[in-house]
Amino acid sequence: MPKNTDFCKIVATIGPDTSNEKAIEQLVLAGVSVFRCNCSHGSLPEYQERVTNIRKMEKKYNCTLGILFDLQGPKLRIGTFKDYRITLKEGDKFRLDMNPEPGDQTRVCLPHKEIFAAMKDGLELLLNDGVVRLRVDAHTADTADCTVIAGGELSNKKGVNVPGVKLPLSALTAKDKEDLKIAEMLGADFIGLSFVQEPEDIIELRSLMKSKAHIIAKIEKPSAIEHLREIIDLTDVIMVARGDLGVETSPELVPVLQKKIVSGCRKAGKPVIVATQMLESMIHNVMPTRAEASDVATAVYDGVDAVMLSAETAQGDHPYEAVATMRRIIETVEKDHRYRKGLSTLERKNDSTKEGAITSAASLVATNMDTANVIVTFTDSGSTTLRASQQRAGGLPILALTPNITTARQLAVVWGVTPIVIENLKNFDDMTAETKKAVLAQKLAKEGDNVVVTAGIPFGKAGTTNMLYVMNI
Structure with a gap:
């Protein structure tokens, strides 16, 4: 599995x-x-x-x-070289320009007019993830004459970074x-x-x-x-x-x-x-x-x-x-x-909404109950589950039960959440049946354990989390 x-x-x-x-x-x-x-x-x-x-x-x-x-x-890259790669040494002179011809030991194409528009003398340019560093000594609208201040290998289509400059891109x-x-x-x-x-x-x-x-x-x-x-x-x-x-x-x-x-x-x-x-x-x-x-x-x-x-x-x-x-x-x-202890000190979003109050209460109840092993959230949009995850309540796992497959997939990146797709709920009995089925299938609880459930009534309406229920499996 x-x-x-x-x-x-x-x-x-x-x-x-x-x-x-x-x-x-x-x-x-x-x-x-x-x-x-x-x-x-x-x-x-x-x-x-x-x-x-x-x-x-x-x-x-x-x-x-x-x-x-x-x-x-907008990944910024230089052009190509006649022999695929060159090696620059500190102190070398090197030109960047808009000429599309393959480069050599003295120059290479930089096909980004936005960089030339932001150019100024003394500006540092980083090439190949910073392996090669150039200082601009003089520039025009389509050229920049530079000195190599950190040498290294440079090959075709390597990236260019312009630290500290907000480019119009x-x-x-x-x-x-x-x-x-x-x-x-x-x-x-x-x-x-x-x-x-x-x-x-x-x-x-x-x-x-x-x-x-x-x-x-x-x-x-x-x-x-x-x-x-x-x-x-x-x-x-x-x-x-x-x-x-x-x-x-x-x-x-x-x-x-x-x-x-x-x-x-x-x-x-x-x-x-x-x-x-x-x-x-x-x-x-x-x-x-x-x-x-x-x-x-x-x-x-x-x-x-x-x-x-x-x-x-x-x-x-x-x-x-x-x-x-x-x-x-x-x-x-x-x-x-120490990880579990640290969860209790993490910053949390202040949420004074009705849904936030229900989720906070669920986290508090689950944390204070010795036999609570999991929090179950019934959700359509995923917002209820996100709130529960943000609480990091006692390090308890969260089961997100939703009829929406897109919501389930988007919750796959959220801390502590196991998303499960269910049919639309019709009544309270459906809710308890789905809860029991899910927690037992995921082996997050056993017969006799308690789980803390949040849901919204009427069922199937997004943004109506208004119920906190402690259920005995």
Whole structure:
């Protein structure tokens, strides 16, 4: 059976070697709750294969799996070289220009007029994830003469970062808009928006969407930190995308910003994912470094909803082992009494609504009852379950029973939640019968145990959570 019923969830990126049915089955059994399709790579037939195989595993194992289509965004890249790659040394002179001809040891194309528009003398440009650093000495409307201040290898189409500069770029390119159509056509549960700079980026994406997919805003630009609260409020899920964030700021700032982003999500009651280089060495090695294990554990201790694997499962040599390792780290932390104790000190959203009061009361009752082993939420939109998860009540698991398959899949990324699809409820007897069936099937309670249930009357009407019920199984 899948091991995706623990508290902190795993998001895994799939690539050419992990798109087939057998590979996806292995990843599901290892503990993946949400699968990520990176729109920087792949084609429609490949996406179709992935979605088909993920949905097959849902049916085979009677579980709920989310699918994330991660839009590429305005990734800035240099052009190509005559000999594919060059090596620059500190002190070398190097030119960036708009000439599309292949580059050499002295120059390369930078096909982004937006960067030239923002150019100024003394500006630092980071290439190849910061491996190569250039200082602009002089510039025109389409050239920049630079000095290499940190040398290294540079090859075709490597990325460019301009730290500290807000570029006049939309977070959505023409390619992103086409990929969005494909994602929605294939039934994506989440749409990832890359390189978010300001709240308007979320608003623009939302205006283009035809489906009810949730938006995951990827925080990887310093300007997004400046607008963090507004971005969190406007989106459904936040991802701490530490790769470009570490290049755009500095590596020593990443842990501080990670804490700030996670704290902001906790206060707002929004799910948060920590991503990038979590088990990077497992791309080629069968075991992680101790530092990587500690990095994953730190995110879990902080109470994040999910942790994510990128190249480890998209193109790594040991995708199954990477997921299994991450799962073991999560399970080990979640058994630690300090983790349980820490949950009680996490920040919580202040929610004075009727629904919030019911959820808070359910958490308090469940925490104070020795025989309460699980909280059961009946939900249509998922909001009741999100509230229960945000409470982190005593570290108890949460069963989300919903007639809405889309809601169930979107709850697959939420801390502590096991989503289960049920038929529409007609009356109170239906509610108690579904509760008993679900908790026994998931082995979260046994005969004689108590469970705490929240629901809304009349049944089937979204936003009517008004009942708290302690049920004896």
